Amino acid sequence: MKLTCYPFDLLFSEVFAVSSNARTSTEVIYVELTYKNFTGYGEASFPPYMKEKRNLNLAFLKKLDLTRFESPFEIKNIWEYMDQMSAGYLPAKCAIDIALHDLLGKIAGLPLNKQLGLYSNKPIETTFTIGIGNSEFIERQLHKSAPFKKLKIKLGADLIYNKITIEHLKSKTTKPFGVDFNQGLANKEDAIEMITFLNSMGVLYIEQPLPESLLDNFLWLKDQSPIPIFGDESFQTAADIIRLHTYFDGINIKLMKCGGISKALEMASIAKNLGLKLMLGCMAESSCAVTAASQIASLFDEVDLDGNLIVANDPFTGIQIIDGIISANELNGCGFVKN
Amino acid sequence: MKLTCYPFDLLFSEVFAVSSNARTSTEVIYVELTYKNFTGYGEASFPPYMKEKRNLNLAFLKKLDLTRFESPFEIKNIWEYMDQMSAGYLPAKCAIDIALHDLLGKIAGLPLNKQLGLYSNKPIETTFTIGIGNSEFIERQLHKSAPFKKLKIKLGADLIYNKITIEHLKSKTTKPFGVDFNQGLANKEDAIEMITFLNSMGVLYIEQPLPESLLDNFLWLKDQSPIPIFGDESFQTAADIIRLHTYFDGINIKLMKCGGISKALEMASIAKNLGLKLMLGCMAESSCAVTAASQIASLFDEVDLDGNLIVANDPFTGIQIIDGIISANELNGCGFVKN
Numbered sequence: 001m002k003l004t005c006y007p008f009d010l011l012f013s014e015v016f017a018v019s020s021n022a023r024t025s026t027e028v029i030y031v032e033l034t035y036k037n038f039t040g041y042g043e044a045s046f047p048p049y050m051k052e053k054r055n056l057n058l059a060f061l062k063k064l065d066l067t068r069f070e071s072p073f074e075i076k077n078i079w080e081y082m083d084q085m086s087a088g089y090l091p092a093k094c095a096i097d098i099a100l101h102d103l104l105g106k107i108a109g110l111p112l113n114k115q116l117g118l119y120s121n122k123p124i125e126t127t128f129t130i131g132i133g134n135s136e137f138i139e140r141q142l143h144k145s146a147p148f149k150k151l152k153i154k155l156g157a158d159l160i161y162n163k164i165t166i167e168h169l170k171s172k173t174t175k176p177f178g179v180d181f182n183q184g185l186a187n188k189e190d191a192i193e194m195i196t197f198l199n200s201m202g203v204l205y206i207e208q209p210l211p212e213s214l215l216d217n218f219l220w221l222k223d224q225s226p227i228p229i230f231g232d233e234s235f236q237t238a239a240d241i242i243r244l245h246t247y248f249d250g251i252n253i254k255l256m257k258c259g260g261i262s263k264a265l266e267m268a269s270i271a272k273n274l275g276l277k278l279m280l281g282c283m284a285e286s287s288c289a290v291t292a293a294s295q296i297a298s299l300f301d302e303v304d305l306d307g308n309l310i311v312a313n314d315p316f317t318g319i320q321i322i323d324g325i326i327s328a329n330e331l332n333g334c335g336f337v338k339n
Numbered sequence: 340m341k342l343t344c345y346p347f348d349l350l351f352s353e354v355f356a357v358s359s360n361a362r363t364s365t366e367v368i369y370v371e372l373t374y375k376n377f378t379g380y381g382e383a384s385f386p387p388y389m390k391e392k393r394n395l396n397l398a399f400l401k402k403l404d405l406t407r408f409e410s411p412f413e414i415k416n417i418w419e420y421m422d423q424m425s426a427g428y429l430p431a432k433c434a435i436d437i438a439l440h441d442l443l444g445k446i447a448g449l450p451l452n453k454q455l456g457l458y459s460n461k462p463i464e465t466t467f468t469i470g471i472g473n474s475e476f477i478e479r480q481l482h483k484s485a486p487f488k489k490l491k492i493k494l495g496a497d498l499i500y501n502k503i504t505i506e507h508l509k510s511k512t513t514k515p516f517g518v519d520f521n522q523g524l525a526n527k528e529d530a531i532e533m534i535t536f537l538n539s540m541g542v543l544y545i546e547q548p549l550p551e552s553l554l555d556n557f558l559w560l561k562d563q564s565p566i567p568i569f570g571d572e573s574f575q576t577a578a579d580i581i582r583l584h585t586y587f588d589g590i591n592i593k594l595m596k597c598g599g600i601s602k603a604l605e606m607a608s609i610a611k612n613l614g615l616k617l618m619l620g621c622m623a624e625s626s627c628a629v630t631a632a633s634q635i636a637s638l639f640d641e642v643d644l645d646g647n648l649i650v651a652n653d654p655f656t657g658i659q660i661i662d663g664i665i666s667a668n669e670l671n672g673c674g675f676v677k678n
Contacts (some may be wrong), residue, residue: 073449075456076637100456108447108454110412115447115454117439117601118412238612262456266608273577273609298415 001069005031005061005095005230007054010045010286013312017132019156019184022051025265026284027054029092030315031061033099035072038106041174041316041338042099042292044091045256045285045307049182055094064096072103075262098292098334105333112261112295112334120298123325124134127152127178127304132161135165135168141173150204151177155194156184162194166201178302180207183233188217195225205302207252207279208232218247230279230302239264243271244291250277251300255293256285266300282307291318292334294326315339344370344400344434346393349625352651356471358495358523359388359559360374366393369654370400372438373647374411378447380655380677381438381631383430384595384624384646388521390467396431399424403435411442414601426458429575429598436599437631439675444672451600451634451673459637461527462664466491466517466643471500474507481511487663490516490545491643494533495523505540519546519643522572527556534564544641546591547571557586560642569641576602580609589616589640594632595624607638621646630657631673633665654678 010026017023029044040260046054063085069078078100082093105112113119128148130141132155145151155167157161169177179198185191191209198206205228210217212234222229228249235241235251237258245251253264268278279302282290284337290308305326308314318336320327329335349365356362368383376396385393402424410433417439421432444451444674452458467487467542469480471494484490492508494501508516518537524530530548537545544567549556551573561568567588574580576597584590592603609615620643621629629647636642644665657675659666668674 027561071453071458073453073456073458077459077461104454104456108449110447114410115411115443117412119410119412120416124417239606242612266612269577269605269608270612273581274606 001066001072002034003031003061003064003066003096004060005029007058008315010284010311011313012284012310014310015133016284016310018154019132019182022132023048027283028285029054029058029061029095030288031095031099033066033072033096033103035103035107038103039102040072040099040101040106040333041288041336042095042097042102043285045283045289046091047283052089052091057089059096060089062090070098072107072162075100075104079262091256094255094258094260094289097262098255098289100302101261101292102333109302109332111328111332112292113298114327116296117297122298124294124297124303125149125324126306127302128324129304129306130154132156138165138168139172139312142169147322149175150324151175153179154178155181157186159190159193163197166198170201176202176204178205178207179203180232181209183208183211185209188214188220191217192224195221195227196308199226203227205230205250208234213242215247217328222247222249230277232281238270240265241267241274241276245271245274245276248276250279251280252280252281252304253300254283255289256277256283261292261296264293264296268296279304281305282331285312286311286314287316287318288336291316291336294319294328295334296297297326340405340411341373342370342403342405344368344397344399346397346471347654349623349650350652351623351649353649354472355649356621357493357523358471361471362387367624368393368397368400368434369627370434370438372405372411372442374442374446377442379411379440379442379445379672380434380652381434381441382624382627382673383434384622384628385430391428396428397450399428399431400434403629404459411439414439418601420633422566428502431600432597433594433597433628436601436630437594439455440600440631441546441672448671449667450628450667450671451631452637452667457633457635457637463636463642464488464640464663464666465645465660467663468645469493471495477504478511481508482644486661488514489663492516492518494518494520496525498529498532502536505537507616509540515541515543517546519571520548522547522550524548527553530556530560530663531563534560534566538565541655542566544569544589547573549654554583554586561588567616570614571620577606577609580606580613580615584610584615587615589618591618591620591643592639593620593622594628595622600631603632603635604638607635615627616640618643620644623649625650626652626655626657627675630655630675633658633667634673636665
């Protein structure tokens with residue numbers, strides 16, 4: 001197999017702000033893996049708040065020698081090789097893992113979800129994410145979210161902003177919504193105040209209210225909270241689930257965090273059997289990675305795959321979202337085409 | 340999809356004895372699932388020491404209405420349907436799961452291991468199992484085991500038999516071997532005596548020395564034993580791994596116990612991430628189920644897939660074992676053909 005990879009900058013159609021930062025672009029890497037007449041594509045995304053950096057992941061990918069593997073049928077062996085090369089570099093490994101699964105499906109002549117036995121004709125709803133911004137911004141996003149049945153609202157450290165925003169939202173829509181703090185709250189007192197308020201607003205779930213470093217607070221919060229609390233930044237790999245499953249009600253699994261489809265499937269198995277609710281999320285990334293993730297969406301209780309909607313220069317076409325439902329295509333492999 | 344199923348009795352070429360029973364046959368059920376021009380095959384096996392009974396599993400299979408599923412691409416949905424129909428019946432569900440995976444591979448035109456990314460050109464060694472018997476029997480089995488590189492010796496409650504047998508074995512062969520008590524020892528004192536003796540004999544691992552009911556003893560034994568202790572009868576499903584993983588060093592996963600390939604993959608993920616060593620085992624069963632299991636063998640540290648070797652009237656042809664190495668074929672699906 002032959003690997004090529006190159007950096008690319010995804011440009012957003014507008015500013016995207018969460019508790020830790022606001023930005024208008026995201027750095028990614030694309031990989032292309034060729035086997036016989038087939039090409040598999042993969043993507044690694046690098047939001048600025050992640051520890052992983054693009055230049056180092058690119059260097060890792062350049063060091064890989066995949067010519068030593070005859071075919072994409074050796075995903076397990078290729079993971080062992082990558083992990084022996086170096087720990088970490090999970091976005092780069094994710095890109096390779098997506099490309100390998102894309103190849104597998106293309107060779108089999110099947111969409112990946114069918115190949116994995118995960119096909120379902122039950123509609124898969126995805127949420128529309130609304131970042132942090134002023135009231136005009138929120139109104140504009142609400143307008144954009146019209147076709148979606150469910151929302152995810154980003155909140156942060158400022159309790160007054162949080163309350164005004166949610167009250168504003170509730171005055172404009174009756175759609176169910178969850179809330180994501182991205183570790184934004186300062187302490188458990190703020191967290192419990194927010195949980196009490198959000199519960200009165202009928203919120204579906206709360207995601208990562210506190211920094212991952214405040215671990216003990218999560219145990220206390222989970223006990224106090226009438227609303228399920230999902231961990232996102234607290235969970236990267238399967239080992240984190242083993243360590244932390246009692247601290248949360250649910251887990252947000254993202255291909256970019258854990259290393260792609262192989263690892264997301266593994267984490268979903270472990271988390272489900274440890275009693276966690278499963279959310280499938282994404283970073284700001286193009287239709288390449290988002291569509292790959294959609295192939296395993298039927299395993300999850302909550303799906304939040306809208307990371308590509310803000311991208312103005314998406315080099316791929318994949319899933320379309322129609323009335324808030326992921327509309328799968330019948331393309332072989334991961335379900336995307338390079339434009 | 341259309342399901343047919345029928346009972347069959349596997350007859351052994353000689354008596355097979357373990358700590359709890361001796362027998363010359365095993366009851367099985369075969370299932371056949373048709374989708375378009377493809378037929379997928381599966382098997383459920385019922386060794387007498389298992390709680391599951393053939394007549395009840397056959398009744399469960401007869402109740403299933405798989406015509407409600409359009410294709411074998413819905414393995415996840417079919418599992419939900421089967422589990423809603425009734426808990427348990429894992430051999431029956433295993434047979435369906437094998438047949439579904441056989442169909443998936445046949446449709447994709449790929450051996451299942453390739454389709455799952457588990458292909459490896461690293462040779463997979465399997466052990467030859469020697470049941471309980473007198474010294475002539477042991478000699479005869481040793482002769483039969485000549486092509487194998489590794490042995491698994493069944494022992495039982497009788498400490499004198501155990502010692503004589505192992506000393507006899509050691510005088511005849513230098514091959515590495517593990518020992519399986521099938522819950523045969525009476526108490527932890529006997530267990531520690533056996534472990535001390537077996538350690539002096541260089542045994543690789545000890546499997547299920549005590550009944551699963553003596554749970555606390557396993558924690559103590561694991562702490563005392565210089566030899567890794569694998570659980571078999573103690574583990575049936577993923578929930579057992581969550582509950583018991585600290586009590587053992589390893590787990591023996593069998594398709595028949597857990598419900599087939601879907602469940603074995605899930606259990607392997609969970610067990611590995613909880614630090615357990617992985618053994619892939621089988622019941623006395625035909626080349627249908629044994630060959631299906633071999634498709635995922637590359638995930639395991641120890642492989643013990645010789646359940647078909649004792650069967651005199653095997654209705655399937657699948658893996659061949661050459662010099663103790665599983666010789667994979669290039670057949671699509673699970674890798675067997677009905678004779």
